[in-house]
Amino acid sequence: MEFFYSDDIHDDVIKLNTHESKHCIRVLRKKEGESLNVVDGKGTLYQGNLISITKKNCYVRIDKIFENYSCRDYYIHIAISPIKNHDRIEWFVEKSIEIGVDEISFIRCERTLRKKIKLERLHRTALSAMKQTLKAKIPIINDIIDFDDFVNVNNKSNIFICHLENENRKNLFHYRKEISDNYKHCILIGPEGDFTSNEIKLSKKMNHHPITLGTSRLRTETAGVVSCSILNFLNTL
């Protein structure tokens, strides 16, 4: 099975852009009349037939519509300090989408070395990961924002923070009731060298739950992927 992406859908016809059309015609060698699956990145899957191929575009007539395709009954938001090596950020985006994430934010912490992210590139990575894993919805990817601003804006109760300060940190399993009772979960992952004590103080003030991901020293992007994997796991118990 193969998913195509389009945001150009009018009435019962979908137009694939040049990039998707090339892939459809040159790589997969689809012919007029063949059936195609197209997703809009917003949660809807369309099944249809390839009705016309021009030099630059393919046109698909819609037969069936599946709204909220493969949607889950929980929402995972990961807020992570960007890593210096941009490939590793892209890797995190790809893997968390594969595993299941609804929103990704980048937080500029005191110890964050990278101050900007290549948002457009991440959107491309996200699009391709969505198609690869047969999902219909691209997660929201937010541009980088200061830690303090993020924490002040996202002031809902079910926020977890992974830090290394030696206090009363729990395993995520400890919060399984909160996790199954709530729809939305947000995890904060700090930079190499951890959150600063000021940041941890602010986080405490906002009643975030301090958690540990185990005894292994994980790179930032690995902590992102592991927390995403465990949150998905606990949500499906």
Next chain:
Amino acid sequence: MEFFYSDDIHDDVIKLNTHESKHCIRVLRKKEGESLNVVDGKGTLYQGNLISITKKNCYVRIDKIFENYSCRDYYIHIAISPIKNHDRIEWFVEKSIEIGVDEISFIRCERTLRKKIKLERLHRTALSAMKQTLKAKIPIINDIIDFDDFVNVNNKSNIFICHLENENRKNLFHYRKEISDNYKHCILIGPEGDFTSNEIKLSKKMNHHPITLGTSRLRTETAGVVSCSILNFLNTL
């Protein structure tokens, strides 16, 4: 903190090879008299002092020995079909070591596209991941072996198999008692396109536990990392 690796340890002196010595002198600019952490890849951490620097080597006098450094009370063995793209295999090795794995095997399944693996390269990846994550033990990495042979040799009871065939597959949480009661756990991860029905039949005969890693379609290497992350998680509950 930084870990160096050496397999050249005699009496109370450790010799670092040229590669490690270069990193020690040129990158970290260590001087004689400074303290160093060296691991042997077999589970022992040595703390000592840099006593001599030659053109090609560094010598460390051992002060303290920590046997079974950061060892865990469980054993995770992941047997995985190699992926066509070798970078993704290396990525799996790196990430699973970060998260925690004791043994990695590569299994040649009927649908496995890659028939050989670059074992030496994987050993280098493993060494570097061990040092990066401050561990003292390199996991065992076994060369590729046919699925049937693997299954016949590894005939212990606590083996899980991730496949997509629509039968009585459970979440790993279902087996948490088996997991906490046993020391050794093995997970089998198949190739793109899944295990064949013959392979699944054999696995059934050997009383493997069929499991699911959730509803998302995961790439092989992601399934490896996710199962490693969940097994570690369940072992620490």
